[in-house]
Amino acid sequence: METPTKHIEKTTSKIEVDKIVIRFSGDSGDGMQLTGMQFTDTAALLGNDLNTFPDYPSEIRAPIGTVAGVSGFQVHLGSTEIYTAGDQYDVLVAMNAAALKVDLPRLKRGSIIIANAQGFDAKNLKLANYPDGVNPLENGSLDNYIVHLVDITKLTKECLSGTGLGMKEIERSKNMFVLGLLFWMFDKPLDHTLKFIRDKFAKKPEIADANVLALQAGWNYGENTEIFTTQFKVAPAKLPAGTYRNITGNHATAIGLIAAAEKSGLPLFIGSYPITPATDILQELSKYKANGIKTFQAEDEIAGICAAIGASYTGSLAVTTTSGPGMSLKTEALGFATMLEIPLVVVNVQRGGPSTGLPTKTEQADLLMAMHGRHGEAPLPVLAASSPADCFDTVMDASRLAIEHMTPVIFLSDGYIANGSEPWRFPTNENIPAIKAPMLKKLNEGETLMPYKRDENFVRPWIKPGTKGLEHRIGGLEKENGTGNVSYEPINHEKMVQLRAAKIKKIEDFIPLAKPDSGNENGEILVLGWGSTYGAIKTATRELIAEGYDVSHIHLRYINPFPKNLGELLHSYEKILIPEMNSGQLLQLIRAKYLVPAVGYSKVQGLPFATSEIKEKIIELTKTY
Amino acid sequence: METPTKHIEKTTSKIEVDKIVIRFSGDSGDGMQLTGMQFTDTAALLGNDLNTFPDYPSEIRAPIGTVAGVSGFQVHLGSTEIYTAGDQYDVLVAMNAAALKVDLPRLKRGSIIIANAQGFDAKNLKLANYPDGVNPLENGSLDNYIVHLVDITKLTKECLSGTGLGMKEIERSKNMFVLGLLFWMFDKPLDHTLKFIRDKFAKKPEIADANVLALQAGWNYGENTEIFTTQFKVAPAKLPAGTYRNITGNHATAIGLIAAAEKSGLPLFIGSYPITPATDILQELSKYKANGIKTFQAEDEIAGICAAIGASYTGSLAVTTTSGPGMSLKTEALGFATMLEIPLVVVNVQRGGPSTGLPTKTEQADLLMAMHGRHGEAPLPVLAASSPADCFDTVMDASRLAIEHMTPVIFLSDGYIANGSEPWRFPTNENIPAIKAPMLKKLNEGETLMPYKRDENFVRPWIKPGTKGLEHRIGGLEKENGTGNVSYEPINHEKMVQLRAAKIKKIEDFIPLAKPDSGNENGEILVLGWGSTYGAIKTATRELIAEGYDVSHIHLRYINPFPKNLGELLHSYEKILIPEMNSGQLLQLIRAKYLVPAVGYSKVQGLPFATSEIKEKIIELTKTY
Amino acid sequence: METSTIQTNGKLVSKDFSSDMEVKWCPGCGDYSILKQVQTVFPEMGVKKENFVFISGIGCSSRFTYYMDTYGMHSIHGRAAAIASGVKAANPELSVWIVSGDGDSLSIGGNHFIHLMRKNFDVNYLLFNNQIYSLTKGQYSPTSEKGKITKTSPYGSIEEPFNPSELALGAKASFVARTLDRDPKHMQGILKRAHVHRGTSFVEIYQNCPVFNDGAFFAFSDKETKKEEAIFLEHGKPLLFGNNGDKAIRLDDLTPVIVNINDECVNDLWIHDEKDKTKANLISRFFDTHFDGVHFPRPFGVIYAEERPTYDDILSDQMEKLYIKKGKIPLNKILSGDKTWEIL
Amino acid sequence: METSTIQTNGKLVSKDFSSDMEVKWCPGCGDYSILKQVQTVFPEMGVKKENFVFISGIGCSSRFTYYMDTYGMHSIHGRAAAIASGVKAANPELSVWIVSGDGDSLSIGGNHFIHLMRKNFDVNYLLFNNQIYSLTKGQYSPTSEKGKITKTSPYGSIEEPFNPSELALGAKASFVARTLDRDPKHMQGILKRAHVHRGTSFVEIYQNCPVFNDGAFFAFSDKETKKEEAIFLEHGKPLLFGNNGDKAIRLDDLTPVIVNINDECVNDLWIHDEKDKTKANLISRFFDTHFDGVHFPRPFGVIYAEERPTYDDILSDQMEKLYIKKGKIPLNKILSGDKTWEIL
Numbered sequence A, B: 001m002e003t004p005t006k007h008i009e010k011t012t013s014k015i016e017v018d019k020i021v022i023r024f025s026g027d028s029g030d031g032m033q034l035t036g037m038q039f040t041d042t043a044a045l046l047g048n049d050l051n052t053f054p055d056y057p058s059e060i061r062a063p064i065g066t067v068a069g070v071s072g073f074q075v076h077l078g079s080t081e082i083y084t085a086g087d088q089y090d091v092l093v094a095m096n097a098a099a100l101k102v103d104l105p106r107l108k109r110g111s112i113i114i115a116n117a118q119g120f121d122a123k124n125l126k127l128a129n130y131p132d133g134v135n136p137l138e139n140g141s142l143d144n145y146i147v148h149l150v151d152i153t154k155l156t157k158e159c160l161s162g163t164g165l166g167m168k169e170i171e172r173s174k175n176m177f178v179l180g181l182l183f184w185m186f187d188k189p190l191d192h193t194l195k196f197i198r199d200k201f202a203k204k205p206e207i208a209d210a211n212v213l214a215l216q217a218g219w220n221y222g223e224n225t226e227i228f229t230t231q232f233k234v235a236p237a238k239l240p241a242g243t244y245r246n247i248t249g250n251h252a253t254a255i256g257l258i259a260a261a262e263k264s265g266l267p268l269f270i271g272s273y274p275i276t277p278a279t280d281i282l283q284e285l286s287k288y289k290a291n292g293i294k295t296f297q298a299e300d301e302i303a304g305i306c307a308a309i310g311a312s313y314t315g316s317l318a319v320t321t322t323s324g325p326g327m328s329l330k331t332e333a334l335g336f337a338t339m340l341e342i343p344l345v346v347v348n349v350q351r352g353g354p355s356t357g358l359p360t361k362t363e364q365a366d367l368l369m370a371m372h373g374r375h376g377e378a379p380l381p382v383l384a385a386s387s388p389a390d391c392f393d394t395v396m397d398a399s400r401l402a403i404e405h406m407t408p409v410i411f412l413s414d415g416y417i418a419n420g421s422e423p424w425r426f427p428t429n430e431n432i433p434a435i436k437a438p439m440l441k442k443l444n445e446g447e448t449l450m451p452y453k454r455d456e457n458f459v460r461p462w463i464k465p466g467t468k469g470l471e472h473r474i475g476g477l478e479k480e481n482g483t484g485n486v487s488y489e490p491i492n493h494e495k496m497v498q499l500r501a502a503k504i505k506k507i508e509d510f511i512p513l514a515k516p517d518s519g520n521e522n523g524e525i526l527v528l529g530w531g532s533t534y535g536a537i538k539t540a541t542r543e544l545i546a547e548g549y550d551v552s553h554i555h556l557r558y559i560n561p562f563p564k565n566l567g568e569l570l571h572s573y574e575k576i577l578i579p580e581m582n583s584g585q586l587l588q589l590i591r592a593k594y595l596v597p598a599v600g601y602s603k604v605q606g607l608p609f610a611t612s613e614i615k616e617k618i619i620e621l622t623k624t625y
Numbered sequence C, D: 001m002e003t004s005t006i007q008t009n010g011k012l013v014s015k016d017f018s019s020d021m022e023v024k025w026c027p028g029c030g031d032y033s034i035l036k037q038v039q040t041v042f043p044e045m046g047v048k049k050e051n052f053v054f055i056s057g058i059g060c061s062s063r064f065t066y067y068m069d070t071y072g073m074h075s076i077h078g079r080a081a082a083i084a085s086g087v088k089a090a091n092p093e094l095s096v097w098i099v100s101g102d103g104d105s106l107s108i109g110g111n112h113f114i115h116l117m118r119k120n121f122d123v124n125y126l127l128f129n130n131q132i133y134s135l136t137k138g139q140y141s142p143t144s145e146k147g148k149i150t151k152t153s154p155y156g157s158i159e160e161p162f163n164p165s166e167l168a169l170g171a172k173a174s175f176v177a178r179t180l181d182r183d184p185k186h187m188q189g190i191l192k193r194a195h196v197h198r199g200t201s202f203v204e205i206y207q208n209c210p211v212f213n214d215g216a217f218f219a220f221s222d223k224e225t226k227k228e229e230a231i232f233l234e235h236g237k238p239l240l241f242g243n244n245g246d247k248a249i250r251l252d253d254l255t256p257v258i259v260n261i262n263d264e265c266v267n268d269l270w271i272h273d274e275k276d277k278t279k280a281n282l283i284s285r286f287f288d289t290h291f292d293g294v295h296f297p298r299p300f301g302v303i304y305a306e307e308r309p310t311y312d313d314i315l316s317d318q319m320e321k322l323y324i325k326k327g328k329i330p331l332n333k334i335l336s337g338d339k340t341w342e343i344l
């Protein structure tokens, strides 16, 4: 690797750490997201396990220097397994006063702060609403932290003075200086980022050079100045052997759908309308036109799902992607798809609600809507992903159920795992099981056409327009069992309501049984979770067991239908805790179905659970009665 | 009253009966709905208690003479209290073969059939799909019934031959002949209907005359021919003293809203889009423009509720009326209203679902959607009416809660009570309590504007645009507690989620406690119901108690929040049965909230429960363990 | 719309297209005639039976789907256009026919309607306009005339109605035509033109609802009035009408005036040009605009027909070009991405 | 729109209309200029401050509501027009202003948009057109040009865009105007005209989004290009433009042609007539139609203005007439109906 040559001698101590949480924090314009991602990629490539959490404001660009404008990127890396982005920070990069103000509360005592001097000048202190004359760096309020005040802006300018670049470009490169410095602190090579810079600015070599210079200047600064005397080393994690990539939940969802289409031999069609935080999926899929993937940006969410219904009717794997408000709008059409009994994958990347709510924050409060948000009896499968990489498996599963059981399926993700990332030991085409569409191409001798005749799993055949001799009509009015003709006959209606429900229930037989994920087989307390709380619950459980508590953890991917053995399993625990980022939605389903006195633990702050929060709650529960 | 003079002498016996169910059944074109309603009005005016059930096909006009085209009107009248339209018929008027075919199954053994000869000719038998040569009137299949074959068409023609009317008009009058005959059979005067005819055809006296002639001819036919020898007398019911009218659920809903507006001193605004079976409400309210009531027929359901939100914002009692599919479409806007915390009454007249389902049939399957059909945590009050007349009290209650607690409220009715009717001892303006809107017109000295500051019931003030000095902005993004300014602050979000929930829960203190409706205070079995199952459950309970069973009946008007004492009350019963016209929706809420092992009883046939069905189920339950 | 189709040695006949469902419209409903004309012309379309797809919304008109023995979806209220877009985008081989009412299309379905016109999918759009909500038993619709008394407007509607062809043109429709239930031959001709046109073919069909809005369009079909009240457009021909066929229209600057052909130099007469959008706009406005207080006859026929690329064609082209340029990315490449590392 | 209002002894000043919320648009966003112009003209509108109401949808543009110290509702995506209809119907005294983006108005909000134009509520509609979805960070919108590369159209959009003024005219808008963020004086003039117009005043405002669609409209504001690329319409005046202000437009039959005024008899020039819908249609189509392959400048100003009864006026009239005719029915009468009986 190219590393700059040293000028002076100094002694630096290297400290081995097994886990560390770094928070890159600055103004929306400071490029902290990119900085954080570059650091993450390098750490990942070196075999650290990790988990990231981008945390940015909902305004496109809130006023510069203000608290509202702070954009943060958090990465948790370790030589051991990492399941969350971390509760508290060991290192905080604060590009301005507002960033420090926002992140100080979650900074560990004794941790390191790297502060950008210029970001703490009078102007910035004022923008961050510090009282006149108050500078947190000087008033002793940070005595419990190790503060490195670095004049990043000035240093960047210096090293780029020769390049003849404008002030704007030079300013823009300061995040590379920071990145270089961090690489030095964590003893990471520059080459991955160097390559990235060269590729990104291939057409603008002068910009590329500037970024490279800044990056190396940052590294040199750590290496040569007396200020920094310790380097941290995070050894590679002992992850299962294999080939890994780093991936976000939205990206994993997108390629999961591509894989499902390929494995089912069906064309992929996406009918969607942009909405945060689901838009990435539509954007990612729109890149694959050469693969025959059709992305239809509809005029609204209703048109999005309706176009998908039309595409499904013609034999495509049809998908619609959205978030809360869009999900609400799809209600009627989703009920229609349930009535038609056609495959459809509905992706809901949950965000803070109700209404417009907190568009860029995370929440799990759309579960009961997924279960019941349609008029009439319109049951459908509901699946939820538990981590960024798990989005791939779960959306593939959702697609499989939709296709093989001829039903719309709701796939729940949320803002936390959608934007967060983790290393993923991705599968290969060869080891992904095929999906079989119940396509009907012709009738057997003497057989009459029965579009709603069901197989042993209550699944009806999928008949594409264009199939000779099988012309028929379908619709939203109640159907006669078998023929699918319109029928207002009372008993038939009841029968059909039961059959549609039985079809969904039958899926029990096609999904794995529930079993404790981590923790004890049969602990005193069961922590039952679903979705993105996985990492926090798992970590809490492991730590508590290490501390001698008797805890089990079951995490649900399948919420409708529940795994067959869930009831039995639940009854085998004394105490059941259900932490959710809502007011107790899974809790209601579990209590109603199994009559177990489970208790809920709500956090509805637009933020994921901290491991510590869950640990405390569990401990508290061990103390009750 | 004018009654025709008799020509010949004959002896007719009069039988006193305390209850009787009559079914008028014929082709959609035969005017059975009108005939039934006229009969009902007269019976009502004479003080019978009664309950009606119009049952018509969803097609505007299905092919004449076919089973699909049969339109029925059922009336249950009695000298004792009547709570349902009756399980089985004592008298069936069958205008054609298809009508007989449809209604025979629910005809009591030994009951009377009045068959219109022409409706059983070869053509009609064929249209009704009777096998060639088979005529139910002749093949002995009706031996267990008293069949009166009357050539109604011919007789009507005869009596109108002189009038110079065209065949079409004459044909049209045959339902008046039937009505006259029925009036004779039940010894009811003609005068109410005579007046009705004169009013209706004021502009067409020749038509009026024809109808009058036919009506009297029918009466004469009963009086003079030997065929009919018995008259039935149903004495006036011993109802509580007072002034009564007959009313349908939709009509009661409409005037309930008018009353709520008047009692709150707010202008009434309805933003709706037509949909069966809710359209009547919009239609009825559109007649009151002179009263300052504004009905806005919107371009779709979304615009309907949005216009209502706009009207509510300006200080109107705003209402949107719809049914299943429309309710699904209102999901997003309803969540928005919850976030704004403004009054809004959402009327959902439930029909058979899912999707387009069974538009003219009844169902109760939108309860869980009412509770959870919005993304994010968006709780709101849910009320359900239990009978046609109860729609008035319940929708007034819904309006009161919406206004006094600044929240959207869902009012659930259904096709059965919406179109069904019963006698109603209507209140007077004077004895309806006033509704107080928490309107804020000005601030006190030195007070700062806090649009989301709450009173002791967590209710925020209602500030109308146009109010000087109180200009402010509201919206769908999360709000800062108190000020209502946009806030992404995590703890504030959690606080607001809790406050919005607390506001709804607090309504507990403003609604009556739950108590057994009829039946024993503390029976061995509790039958817990909601909505239009009231009549059937009440009747079943009373009959079973008379038969010596130990049964109680609690009926819920308030489903969110539940009455405070409900849990305690439920725990005091051994067995709880919850009959619903869905797959067990209240059941899920009750089990989840109170962890009681209640069992459900589903009927999802687009038809109301029969008293007998509920009785059997209860008896069956008494036998278990 | 026009679809790439294989001639089916012309064997199909009209009754091949009638399904076994019994038709459930009221006696005398205009929908019967439309059904008849569609079934009459379909065999001549040169499309395989199994490639026809009907997508309808909700309304009396939308029941149409059940009566055609083709593939069909009786969908939800107002959404037929959106569903049909998905059908056509996913399988351009199909001959897609949307059937919808004035409420279904222009009230709840208005957004999908205008976006379909703009996107120009190669589909056919049959709007059965009876100027009333019929299935729900008689409320005014967005095409009902101002002042109309209906169940929801007991004192007369206060709303300015849409002019469907004007709206379609404003939304960039590439084909706009009008016909009526009582003129079978004319309707058959228009249906064929619609089928042949590449792009969204919008056909407004005046349809009588004897139960809730009887006679709304009789002036255009009754012998006594038809000649004076209706103009039948023909490309390249003057706009002739009148009891003696001697009336025509001339444009004074931008203002149409009714003239008698005998007092006119033929060259001054307005010659119908389907491709001229400005003229199409004017014609569509004969509907309800009074130019200088003069009442104009109602135009029937193809008002506008423009050739422009269809959504489905451009989509296919773009995908094909990209496929040729980049080729299909193998799934394994998509799964691995370009930044991977090994753990041994 | 125009509202019956009481003069407030003219005390209001611009800053009375700026709220205490800090404005959160990107540096250089065109929305700032629009906010400034609105706050500048409002004091002169003769409307009491408390009678102004802003209703916006969702989008960067829709944040506008928070920055005006008037009553305001930042509603949900696409629904501002529907909500505003309810506001105006319920209280005609209010001066209602809708603020919406190109996506909010014409994509998800398209149905309410066209129905509002048709119904002609007496409200003002400000459409901030930046030809992109900005709040969601850059996807193409229904006004984005064909071929545009965005995050959801990496290979170029394949959609024909709407022409907002043409769509509004097709939907029977009674007032259609266009202005742009970079011409404060012009915008102020248009805003006043919109306020004065009785009926729905549709104002399309070209707004630059420096972050996701920078420079989309610079041709109409930059000195070098402005004169050739933009026409500023004035009622009763010829359509003059060009570097030397010597170009104008003439109509050959129905086809506009660009001419040099020096070679023309002034009487042959096209004189702008706001009340002529046919001309308005043509002007709106300068937008994206090439008449005989000629590229036309973009028109700014009032394209069309027609006096027709507003929904709220007709509603009030009808209710008043009925009140006078029938009088208010007492609640007790409504409760009892006309068929009652006594039980003693």
Ligand SMILES: Cc1ncc(C[n+]2csc(CCOP(=O)(O)OP(=O)(O)O)c2C)c(N)n1
Pocket (backbone or CB within 6 Å): B273, B274, B275, B276, B301, B325, B326, B329, B356, C058, C059, C060, C061, C062, C077, C100, C101, C102, C103, C104, C105, C128, C130, C132, C133, C134, C135, C136, C141
């Ligand atoms: C979401 C929804 N809203 C409302 C309805 C009720 N509805 C059914 S058809 C219809 C309008 C019918 O009018 P039109 O589209 O003109 O069709 P027509 O019956 O006149 O042929 C309405 C309001 C519905 N079925 N679904």
Ligand SMILES: Cc1ncc(C[n+]2csc(CCOP(=O)(O)OP(=O)(O)O)c2C)c(N)n1
Pocket (backbone or CB within 6 Å): A273, A274, A275, A276, A301, A325, A326, A329, A356, D058, D059, D060, D061, D062, D077, D100, D101, D102, D103, D104, D105, D128, D130, D132, D133, D134, D135, D136, D141
């Ligand atoms: C129901 C719903 N769907 C989608 C979104 C996401 N969304 C917010 S604004 C917007 C479009 C913004 O574009 P535009 O209306 O042009 O406003 P601009 O930001 O460009 O000013 C979208 C798709 C949403 N908030 N709600």
Ligand code: SF4
Pocket (backbone or CB within 6 Å): B060, B061, C024, C025, C026, C028, C029, C030, C031, C060, C061, C130, C134, C135, C208, C209, C210, C211, C212
């Ligand atoms: S109601 Fe009217 S439109 Fe509907 S079927 Fe009957 S006649 Fe036809």
Ligand code: SF4
Pocket (backbone or CB within 6 Å): A060, A061, D024, D025, D026, D028, D029, D030, D031, D060, D061, D130, D134, D135, D208, D209, D210, D211, D212
């Ligand atoms: S993204 Fe564009 S439109 Fe939005 S605030 Fe920034 S500059 Fe303005």
Ligand SMILES: [Mg+2]
Pocket (backbone or CB within 6 Å): C059, C101, C102, C103, C128, C129, C130, C131, C132, C133, C134, C141
């Ligand atoms: Mg219609």
Ligand SMILES: [Mg+2]
Pocket (backbone or CB within 6 Å): D059, D101, D102, D103, D128, D129, D130, D131, D132, D133, D134, D141
């Ligand atoms: Mg925009």
